[in-house]
Amino acid sequence: MNKCRFFVVSLAVMLLASCMHDTVDQPVMSSEDTLIARKFVNTSEAAVLGELVIYVDEESVALLEGAESATRCGISEIETIATEIGAVAIEPVFNMKVNAERKRARGMDRWYVVSFPSDVDLNMAAKRFAAVESIERVQFSTRVERPTEQAIELDYADVIATTRAANMPFNDDMLPMQWHYINNGDKQLFPTIVAGEDINAAAAWEVTTGRPEIVVAVVDEGVCHTHPDLEPNFDVNEAELNGSDGVDDDGNGYVDDIYGYNFVSDTGRIIWGRPHDSGHGTHVAGTVAAVNNNNLGVSGVAGGSGNGDGVRIFSSQIFSGKDELGVKGIAAAIEYSADRGASILQCSWGVEPGQIANDTAFATGSVSVEYEALEYFIETKNCDALDGGLVVFAAGNVGKASAGYPGAYNEYIAVTAFAPDGLPAYYTCYDRGCNISAPGGEYYMIAPPSTYSEKGLVLSTLPEGKYGYMQGTSMACPHVSGIAALALSYALDLGKSYTVDEFKTLLLTSVNEFDSVLTGFKPNYSGGNMNLTTYKGKMGTGKIDAYRVLMGVRGTVSIPLPVGQEVILDLNRYLGDGQVSLKTLSEYTISDETREHLGIVNDAILGGKLILTCTKPGAGSITVAFVAGGTSVGGGQLTGGMRIEKEFALIARENHVANADGFVDNAEGWL
Amino acid sequence: MKNFKIWSFVVLVLIAMTACENGGGKKDNSKIVGEWRIESWDNMEPSFDVYIAFNEDGTFDIYQQVYSLNYEYYGGSYALAGDVLSGEYADGTAWATTYTVSVSEDRSQLTMTSQESVGVTSVYFKESIPEEIKEEAAQTRAQLVEERLF
Numbered sequence: 001m002n003k004c005r006f007f008v009v010s011l012a013v014m015l016l017a018s019c020m021h022d023t024v025d026q027p028v029m030s031s032e033d034t035l036i037a038r039k040f041v042n043t044s045e046a047a048v049l050g051e052l053v054i055y056v057d058e059e060s061v062a063l064l065e066g067a068e069s070a071t072r073c074g075i076s077e078i079e080t081i082a083t084e085i086g087a088v089a090i091e092p093v094f095n096m097k098v099n100a101e102r103k104r105a106r107g108m109d110r111w112y113v114v115s116f117p118s119d120v121d122l123n124m125a126a127k128r129f130a131a132v133e134s135i136e137r138v139q140f141s142t143r144v145e146r147p148t149e150q151a152i153e154l155d156y157a158d159v160i161a162t163t164r165a166a167n168m169p170f171n172d173d174m175l176p177m178q179w180h181y182i183n184n185g186d187k188q189l190f191p192t193i194v195a196g197e198d199i200n201a202a203a204a205w206e207v208t209t210g211r212p213e214i215v216v217a218v219v220d221e222g223v224c225h226t227h228p229d230l231e232p233n234f235d236v237n238e239a240e241l242n243g244s245d246g247v248d249d250d251g252n253g254y255v256d257d258i259y260g261y262n263f264v265s266d267t268g269r270i271i272w273g274r275p276h277d278s279g280h281g282t283h284v285a286g287t288v289a290a291v292n293n294n295n296l297g298v299s300g301v302a303g304g305s306g307n308g309d310g311v312r313i314f315s316s317q318i319f320s321g322k323d324e325l326g327v328k329g330i331a332a333a334i335e336y337s338a339d340r341g342a343s344i345l346q347c348s349w350g351v352e353p354g355q356i357a358n359d360t361a362f363a364t365g366s367v368s369v370e371y372e373a374l375e376y377f378i379e380t381k382n383c384d385a386l387d388g389g390l391v392v393f394a395a396g397n398v399g400k401a402s403a404g405y406p407g408a409y410n411e412y413i414a415v416t417a418f419a420p421d422g423l424p425a426y427y428t429c430y431d432r433g434c435n436i437s438a439p440g441g442e443y444y445m446i447a448p449p450s451t452y453s454e455k456g457l458v459l460s461t462l463p464e465g466k467y468g469y470m471q472g473t474s475m476a477c478p479h480v481s482g483i484a485a486l487a488l489s490y491a492l493d494l495g496k497s498y499t500v501d502e503f504k505t506l507l508l509t510s511v512n513e514f515d516s517v518l519t520g521f522k523p524n525y526s527g528g529n530m531n532l533t534t535y536k537g538k539m540g541t542g543k544i545d546a547y548r549v550l551m552g553v554r555g556t557v558s559i560p561l562p563v564g565q566e567v568i569l570d571l572n573r574y575l576g577d578g579q580v581s582l583k584t585l586s587e588y589t590i591s592d593e594t595r596e597h598l599g600i601v602n603d604a605i606l607g608g609k610l611i612l613t614c615t616k617p618g619a620g621s622i623t624v625a626f627v628a629g630g631t632s633v634g635g636g637q638l639t640g641g642m643r644i645e646k647e648f649a650l651i652a653r654e655n656h657v658a659n660a661d662g663f664v665d666n667a668e669g670w671l
Numbered sequence: 672m673k674n675f676k677i678w679s680f681v682v683l684v685l686i687a688m689t690a691c692e693n694g695g696g697k698k699d700n701s702k703i704v705g706e707w708r709i710e711s712w713d714n715m716e717p718s719f720d721v722y723i724a725f726n727e728d729g730t731f732d733i734y735q736q737v738y739s740l741n742y743e744y745y746g747g748s749y750a751l752a753g754d755v756l757s758g759e760y761a762d763g764t765a766w767a768t769t770y771t772v773s774v775s776e777d778r779s780q781l782t783m784t785s786q787e788s789v790g791v792t793s794v795y796f797k798e799s800i801p802e803e804i805k806e807e808a809a810q811t812r813a814q815l816v817e818e819r820l821f
Contacts, residue, residue: 548740551740551741552740554736554740555718555719555720555736555740556718556719556740557738557739557740558718558719558737558738560738563787563788593715597713597714597715599789616788616789617713617785617787617788617789617791618713618789618791619712619713619715619717619791620715621718649717649718649719651719651737653767653768653787654767654768654787654788655767655768667738668738668743668745668760669733669735669745669747669760669764669766669767670721670723670733670735670737670745671723671731671733671745671758671766671767671770
């Protein structure tokens with residue numbers, strides 16, 4: 001393997017928005033300047049030329065909705081500026097043809113994008129617009145950096161060699177090479193591979209393989225919907241497929257959006273083969289939903305059983321060749337994903353860690369247009385099993401002790417990456433804002449140092465019916481999205497439903513511990529050694545386990561308690577594999593009914609442990625708050641973990657006897 | 672004299688029968704024989720799941736998902752004396768408690784109240800134990816054995 005293929009993984013680190021509340025070149029400011037400066041959502045760094053996003057007051061919406069052009073929009077101050085800078089259009093960011101009432105209630109109808117010639121001084125134009133009384137926010141349309149890394153195509157000879165020794169649940173011939181699903185410790189793939197370092201897909205697939213009612217939006221490069229291993233699981237807009245070309249047949253505001261929508265070209269034509277396209281979107285999509293058991297290629301986490309029953313995907317295309325998309329397009333793509341029916345937003349992109357300072361900068365005060373879109377996605381219910389939408393982001397690939405935003409925000413899941421050896425991948429971001437870990441793959445260096453093996457990377461679909469390898473938290477992220485899709489499928493099977501918060505708790509607590517292997521050093525493929533202790537407690541709650549997630553959908557573990565004996569319990573023992581990395585907060589609730597049933601006379605959480613004394617046999621529950629990822633909940637001036645609440649069932653029996661750790665050893669048979 | 676003997680015998684038999692029923696000596700398992708699934712425990716809808724099969728031969732099978740995410744199997748023997756149900760697991764461990772039981776007239780519902788200091792009532796309804804749960808519990812047992820071998 002040529003060293004030129006060994007890259008610092010930057011593809012998933014795509015610049016989105018730099019949502020700082022900084023002023024724009026204002027060393028000394030008058031009170032008026034200060035007022036104007038407060039309207040800026042971000043800076044002009046890496047901004048797309050020739051456009052600005054504005055947020056107007058409620059009174060201006062009616063005028064702008066009927067505007068013929070920027071220069072004849074009914075708001076004289078805007079008309080004046082538009083004329084001076086030669087503005088050609090003022091258009092709404094969001095699509096009010098779908099769910100208009102709810103969007104108006106959220107103020108989404110107040111976001112507009114103003115277009116003008118690219119030679120206009122952007123900062124000057126922004127200041128002019130910010131000075132308009134009816135404009136409350138101004139956001140530069142920061143460029144989204146396109147993926148630059150190329151995938152490595154699979155050598156089919158490797159497949160044949162590996163398959164001979166395999167015994168797999170599906171007949172997809174490349175599944176034995178997908179160690180990230182089923183890791184049997186095959187050293188042909190990776191010399192330091194460790195069996196079991198996977199997502200435990202084999203056990204999960206015995207429970208469910210997905211359901212077509214669950215839809216995942218792949219917000220990325222265009223996904224190759226003609227790929228034979230993806231096409232059967234594509235969400236197809238039948239009204240547009242059977243309608244007329246160039247016509248918005250279903251009236252959703254998007255023309256010909258059959259397999260999704262291309263927000264870069266603003267057309268319904270999803271594309272993936274332009275020069276400089278990387279295959280990133282198609283690769284990510286395959287991990288979520290490549291068709292299983294079709295005697296072809298790879299498997300997908302929620303790709304079904306081969307009977308047309310996989311979860312569905314569509315493409316919300318935000319990258320294309322060398323073209324760059326601003327935040328207006330990103331926000332519209334997220335909104336479209338919600339309106340089109342997705343329950344899971346698969347986002348293997350984000351800004352480089354540090355570009356957005358903290359949660360306040362991202363989501364408080366003058367919030368950005370993409371934050372508005374993400375919140376809209378989260379509150380949009382598209383399946384019976386979830387009362388809203390789940391947002392999953394890659395943590396980032398620059399090895400920093402923080403996830404990049406938006407994933408770092410404390411309401412979104414940010415995914416770190418581990419390698420086939422079960423250790424942190426050399427590139428993964430970790431610590432602040434990181435919530436959970438999944439396989440992201442890693443090159444293995446074969447002596448001499450200029451030679452590398454790609455089989456430790458994640459294997460998935462590539463455009464034009466091909467298959468290949470990529471690595472990154474970008475590849476870890478769709479494992480979590482796919483498992484979430486499996487969980488919602490199983491919840492539908494069982495007639496269960498979740499709030500978004502409950503569902504995030506389920507995912508983040510259904511993990512296997514990470515920390516026990518984090519000692520000593522590991523070669524860092526970009527040079528030197530990784531000190532593994534640096535990552536201890538900082539890779540999220542642990543490694544996601546698909547089977548644990550599904551079992552968590554089916555039921556919960558009850559905590560056995562004695563009667564008349566005080567217990568001091570580490571509740572982490574009852575989460576995941578019992579050794580997960582969750583910090584217990586001191587906040588908890590016990591209902592009056594539980595207190596009565598169990599005769600609770602003493603309760604507290606001290607030092608992260610639950611202290612409880614029951615005086616009566618019976619049943620009840622307790623809800624406890626945790627930090628999922630790190631030791632502090634994010635918010636305000638902090639990038640941190642996610643606050644989750646977990647309900648535990650309690651069963652007190654008179655024959656139960658607790659040991660010094662508060663654990664009842666003799667709670668076995670029910671009677 | 673002959674009549675006295677006959678009447679004495681009849682009285683003794685009646686006394687013996689009464690004694691058996693009141694004192695718990697007579698074992699009549701038939702009214703609880705069948706497969707049951709938990710419906711409520713401690714007057715609450717349980718967040719866990721329990722199936723119990725009381726077999727005609729005096730053995731029982733429990734398939735429970737209570738203290739683990741998987742269904743687990745426990746077996747043993749039981750005895751119903753009057754309305755008092757007792758039993759022990761296959762390893763000889765007695766149940767946590769004995770139970771006072773009653774069965775609804777249509778035999779669709781089984782109510783068991785523990786004989787603890789504060790009786791906890793559990794209600795079960797008739798439902799066949801799904802084969803997949805039996806298989807899962809068997810696998811769980813196999814895994815446990817495997818884990819212990821390590």
